[in-house]
Amino acid sequence: MSRPTTPTVPPQWSRPRELAFQILADSRQGAYVNLALSKALAGSSLTGADRRWVTELVSGAARHLGSLDAIIEAAAGRSLTSLQPAVVDVLRLGAQQLLYMRVATHAAIDQSVELARHRIGQRVTGLVNAVLRRVAVQGLSDWLDQLSVGLSTDQQLALRTSHPLWIVQAYRQVLPASEVEPALLANNQSPVPTLVVRPGLLERAALLALAGGEPTPYSPWGVIRAGDPGEVAAIQAGLAGVQDEGSQLMAGLLDLVDAPDLPWLDLCAGPGGKTALMTGLAQKRRQSVVGAELHQHRARLVVDALRGYGVAPVVVADGRIPAWNSAFGRVLVDAPCSGLGALRRRPEARWRKQEADLGDLCLLQRALIDQALDSVPPGGVVAYVTCSPHRRETVDQVAAVEASGRAEVLDAPSLWPQVEQATALDDRRCLQLWPHRHGTDAMFAAVLRRQ
Template sequence: MPERPSRPRPRGTRPGQRPVGGRPPRVDVTRLAAHEVLTTVRTQDAYTNLVLPAVLRKHGLAGRDAGFVTELASGTIRRRSTYDAVIGACSARGLRALDPPVLDALRLGTHQLLSMRVPAHAALSTTVDLVRHVANQGAAGFANAVLRKVASRDLDDWLQELAPAREADPVAHDALVHAHPAWVVAELRKALHASHPDDDVSDLLAADNVAPGVTLVARPGLSTRGELPGEPTPYSPHGVHLDGGDPGAVEAVAQRRAGVQDEGSQLVATALAGADLDGRDERWLDLCAGPGGKSALLAALAAGSGAVLTAHERQLHRAGLVRRNLTLADGTAVPGAGAVVVGDGTRPAFAPGSLDRVLVDAPCTGLGALRRRPEARWRRRAEDLLELVMLQRRLLAASLDLVRPGGLVLYATCSPVLSETADVVESALAQRRDVSLVDLGPAFAHVPGSRGPLEGTVQLWPHRHGTDAMFLALLRRD
């Protein structure tokens, strides 16, 4: 994990000593920036990965400082429940009595003390200064007392004291140790054991807590994998794992001939584009296209087959992101890209039986992408599932109506939860005699351990494949 870069101390002070005189100490800008990220994510339901670049630009942070802020903010959000348990054990007031800005600062300090290579005196003094800045002197004294108790033990010791025994309550144990809500642990355990009964869910939960690297995708006909810096991805023929640096500085990415895309998402597009199809193969549709990463790859693949991809998105602002992804930096369209249509995916404005291939990358809980969206685990609730599943079933039913006899629909979710994956597909198969499941096993023979919960489906896993936990099912209209 990044270590806080050293900064010059005020003249005449020792490490950890505050400058003398009447002026209050200046708050460390990297801690202030990380606190601003936490505040924005908490108060505006924002996404960490979208807030970070704006905050870094605002404070003029780059290089090691930017890396420090990214790890501090993302890591703190990711492990929030674990840190809250530790803070609660060190505070007689209880978490509910703490003002949110003070609690956010304590979380940042706890992450530095327990999970980063930051000297204890630096973590303590800078966090106390931060609390004084966002609250007052009294709160700063309280924070100092709490964090000294936090620093008295390492993370393993705290977990041993606070977590219930795994033998007695495995869900509660894993929820605290790996910082996932208990209902999420239970759903992921059930989903993992449906495909891999011998896997330990703790390996999956631990993988969720490792920030993913950057993966690039070369869009066929526009760029090649060979011109992208990095190690080729093991499963997608179009990707590389970026060695480091800013992906926007890569020429092909800047020109939008290539993009940033998880390998699992690349495999969704290639699975639909590469599936055998009898007869006409001219009209493709991405039904839930926003923000457009899969659309851009699908369009490039469609162009190579002489087809045209239409992108469909319900939300107007997300449709704008799709258009951007389907447009090169010089203003020309990505080859194979057709119209971007705004509308309701459960009632799309296309003639029944008029399409050849349709991708339904359905809205879901997103529990397969917790590595890159650390805040998602704390926002989703178990009660969200029913509404999402009903939407997923309607979207799949609509897409099956759109394809011609012999046409293909790929249903995908960035969630392994069984009610969003196997149950949705089984429901569609039970309700329609004109639909059959196409076996994706041969196409994923090069991806070991990718068998899904239904025979012929695919389930990718962070701990097995280093990808988001994408589910894929290919259906044919008979």
């Protein structure tokens, strides 16, 4: 007799709050919320509105961790470290519904208590019920006002925008005072997916006709389109991809400068979005692009991004140690960085990053810039790009390279003249984009010409 088959997805996963609870638990073990969410949704029977609701619930709870925890601690009258981590997860999900989503109070509390009973045990239901009732006694702005008493301006901003204090302070160094709060708040909005055509393979007008959406305001290759990009046939066929508009502008920089007519190099290529766009642009100049990437699994993603072009000049290599002997005319260093400019994409990221990580990152970035300059002849051009606006990873690096006498800093903002307000605060030759100004990630670029 054959045994009944076990369903691969537990039935309770089809219930939104259970699914959100599981994702927060996975996130505590190190999973990325976005990836865990897509995997869980793919295996669930949830439909449209429920999927959007779970996404808002779990992404919001991960993003608002700082403010939610401060409110829960005040309501509970005890430190969260004295509670079982799973109970904290239930409380965060409940408080997210009560304070940041339009969920009726009784539904948010009753369902959270049920969740706690089912996933943790009867013994914790009284505590969950009592704490969430206290959270519900006032709205978000009253809680924030109450908890702001006695805090410094930056501590208040950290609480209100739900960011670690060091990130607030880092933003303050690179933005006019009036823009710090809008910039931080912009990190709490999930971006609408942006598609990009592969130049030479598909025109933007054709992608718009095929998939719908709106043209991006600045990039000539982009389309803003709500919905699942995986369903777009042109993406499946390798004729288009998914790429933030800011990244598109960065990848296009090297095509906008004069440089020796030699092959191009993408020194930190994985997962390959910029390599693909650069390949289309270089091919129009009858040049090729070599992609170098340290990690094999990410190099494979570069090969996949290039599949529409039918070429795969990708090397697995440490960009600090040349695996090539040819000279390149143009080199992109899209360096590993803190990622402080892409926080809206990764809900939990701000709570995982540490200021102490910057030291090693900055050393790596500088070594990669030096190697890139070694890879071009005099007159060759290097674009140094980060998805971080942090001073130490951006204008400070550029100042150090300039002081070494190895490179001249070109006027990068003038290469994209249609993008207004795109200069870095402390070095007007550098390009700095912002979500609250441009609707892009906070990408930084300096364009360096080897002396």
